[in-house]
Amino acid sequence: MASWVLSECGVRPLPRMISRSRTKVVHDSPSKNRISYSNKGVSDLKFLSIRVSNGLSRERNWFLRVSAPLKVASVDEDERGKRVNGIEGEADFNPGAPPPFKLADIRAAIPKHCWVRDPWKSISYVVRDVAVVFALAATAAYLNNWLVWPLYWAAQGTMFWALFVLGHDCGHGSFSSNPKLNSVMGHFLHSSILVPYHGWRISHRTHHQNHGHVENDESWHPLPERIFKSLDYVSKKMRFTAPFPMLAYPFYLWTRSPGKTGSHFHPGSDLFMPNERKDVITSTVCWTTMAALLVGLCFVVGPIQVLKLYGVPYWGFVMWLDFVTYLHHHGHEDKLPWYRGKEWSYLRGGLTTIDRDYGVINNIHHDIGTHVIHHLFPQIPHYHLVEATEAAKPVLGKYYREPKKSGPLPFHLIENLVKSLKEDHYVSDTGDVVYYQSDPELINNSSNSN
Structure with a gap:
């Protein structure tokens, strides 16, 4: 030929x-x-x-x-x-x-006011969410009824997740144009839910700058085949069987993903540059202070009460975080590419993210489901993401994948999660444009267990 x-x-x-x-x-x-x-x-x-x-x-x-x-x-x-x-x-x-099209073409299609960061508007969302958190906790503690506690755990875990998203905006600088305000609010919001603000902010920045790159992406990136096959069977099952991957975030903060080393708490980790050492130490101290406060509360109100009011909602937040972030990068009906080498670019990597509809949760967690535009332009405040997405769609064309509409609650996404965990296991060790492949052993064992 x-x-x-x-x-x-x-x-x-x-x-x-x-x-x-x-x-x-x-x-x-x-x-x-x-x-x-x-x-x-x-x-x-x-x-x-x-x-x-x-x-x-x-x-x-x-x-x-x-x-x-x-x-x-x-x-x-x-x-x-x-x-x-x-x-x-x-x-x-x-x-x-x-x-x-180019990144500049998408940027030009987005109205100019979508780039404006209003600190007072951002703070109003913080006030709203914090008020709801304390109201839920006070109500649950007052009623102290086992018919109420499960409802409280679901609602409060969702609100913890909402606090995380606001802190996440601080990390991107979309909360305000004032770095000091972003840092103060970010530490307040993230430390309250046991997230090391600067440690996570820096690694998340790495994720955005390298999304879609097999080796350089930071979170929920695919395992190359050689690393996947080096895992023992139990590790594979834990990583690819729901709900275990939805509990991974705290462990990721301490040890990162397979094939990577370092900790979000240690200033000497290869996640960080030497000039970021003080930032990481500050966040670790704030995290430790919050952990000590929780231990102190155990002596005041009892460990069971702290577990009910904070411990269970915390794990609900973790599940929300892993659920949402996983589905923004996996589980589309069509296989989406991952890149290596010079085939990768910021634009091509960002275009493989996926928007999701979460029903009534969209407003609660600050429209983070509009993830494509957020990944391309993380400086856009969350309250402009929907409008910015609509404006960009004509430019994106088929590279934008319209999310399936949700009912009041996004139960339809559970199917996407389970299917992806069953099929999306690793990518080839070679190739500059690769797609997820499946391990037959995991698929067969999963089918037999069902």
Whole structure:
């Protein structure tokens, strides 16, 4: 099969004097087009050859995070995205192909007022949520009825999760434009639910800057096959069987994910830069103070009362956090790509996040379900995310996946969670555009247990 390249003059055969690469990466994409990338032997011509099963070839562009692409000899990423995804042809949509738009195009579509951070409005949400937390606790303690406690635990766990989201906005700087206010409010909100504010803020920043990258992403990233196969069977079952993954967050704070080392509490962890040492120590001290306060309350009101008022809701919050963050990066009906090397870019990684509808919970947890725009532009305040998403949809096109509408409560997402945990186990050790694969042993054992 002849190879073709896109040049300044159009489509033409690859000159025979250029030797073909002996190495290639085949992408196990669910789409019908199978693409292999090759750059060996053609670097002196300053373009890359991409061989597609239908005989056409395209140049590949290179990106560094959000920055502009390096200069190339022929067609740019916009043009390639259009041709691969059938905007100017008949090919099926390929979610792993470069999009026919830039980050700046999405930014330009979002109204200017969506970028405005109003500290008073942000504080009003804090006042609202804290008032609800104390009202729920006072009511439950006063009634002290076992018909009431389960309802309280569900409601208060959800409110703890809402407090986390507000602290999360502080970490992104979308709470206000004042770094000191963000830090004070972030420590207040996160320490109250046993989250080390700066430790988490820094690792979450790493997640946003590297989302969609197999090795460099920080949370809920896929395991390469070699790491997955190095886990014992019990570890695999715990990681991929509900509800155990929904209880992972506290352990992640202490030990991170398989294949990574470090702690969110230790200033010497490789999560942090040397100049962030004081920030990490400050957050660890605040976390320790909150833990000591809870121990003191055990002596005042008794450990059972503290468990009922705080302990059980805390684990409810943990389950919300893991549930929501997992489903924003997994479990779509169609397989979504993960990237390595120069195939990764900030934009392509961000476009593989997924919006979710949580029914009445949308307002309670501050519309964090509008996750695509949040990932691309984390500086947008939560109260503008819905409007910003609607404005960006015409630009995003098929790269935006409309969430399935929820009833009052998002029970429909449980099916997505269970299906993803059953099927999305690891990605190949090789390849620059990869998709989740399944371990037959886990699937068979899961089916037998059911």
